[in-house]
Amino acid sequence: MNISHHFDDATLMAYSAGSLPQGMALLVACHLHWCEHCRERVDATNAVGGVLLDDIEPVSLGEGALNDLLARLDEPEQELAKPVSRPSASAGQLPAPLAELVGCDIDELPWKRIGYGVRQVDLDLDGPGATRLLRISPGVSVPHHTHTGNELTLILSGSYNDEVGRFCRGDVADLDGEMEHQPLVDTDEDCICLIATDAPLKFTGLFGRLVQPFIGL
Template structure:
């Protein structure tokens, strides 16, 4: 796998600090499943965080803190072994962190039509923003848009091209409101992406603005 597009430092620092939303943290974890370079950058960020924590004066804990911690550990240990997913059971092309949520191959998912040549699955993770899988047919493009906040995209299958460059399997697009683009699927196979946002997209064309209330993006 030849990964050419990676996360910004700020995104990996936020992941290491545990401050990303559930959807964005899931997407980062999926990329790390494939990318040794970003794994090393996360380790460096965690090391920096550890040094900073060492410089913070400790605060007294509540009397029940230890009991609460032990109770949480007991709950984790109570997980049945049969519920764990063995690596051999994870379908090809599905990062292990994502398989925990979909428990299926990408091809067998119950895709829902979103528009011409576009299907999706909302992972319904709750919280701010949305996290969804998007499947776009060959030759189809997403309407030209920018972003009301941050958007992370991980390519799981196929590829697309936009104003930034070409993105293929394992690549991530780490975007904000300063980026305007129109991704176009540039091969003869579907492009399947995992996308996490913390605010709705801002479509710049008339057609995009007209359909946005119906597609929920």
């Protein structure tokens, strides 16, 4: 796989620290499954984190700290992903963490039409923001939008062009609230992306403002 767009350092550090919302962490794990370059960067980030921990001066803990910690160990573990329902036929097509989550072929998912040439599946994960699969038909462009928070996109198949460049299978777009963009599918194949945000999108064009209340992106 020829990957040319990767995550920001800040995103990988947040991933290593375990501070990303569930959907974003899933998306990072999916890219890491395909991208050796970012796997090495995560290893380096973890090494730096370890050195920083070694340098921290020990502080004395308050009374009851040990009991609090032991009590927390008894709490049920937070579920990171929904249980696997059955092995997927599209395991080779989807990155493993996503294939395990959806448990079926990408064409068998309950795609919902949300506008001209655009279909989506909401993955309905817990936490702030939204995580969805978007399937965009050839020649269709998603309305201009900016973000109130961060948006991560992983291209699963097909490709698109926007103000940043061309994005193909395996590439990620790592956008913050400053960025305004309008992706256009530029081949004769559907572009299927995994998109995770930590806050709702904000459409800027007139068309976007008109459709936003209906498509709930």
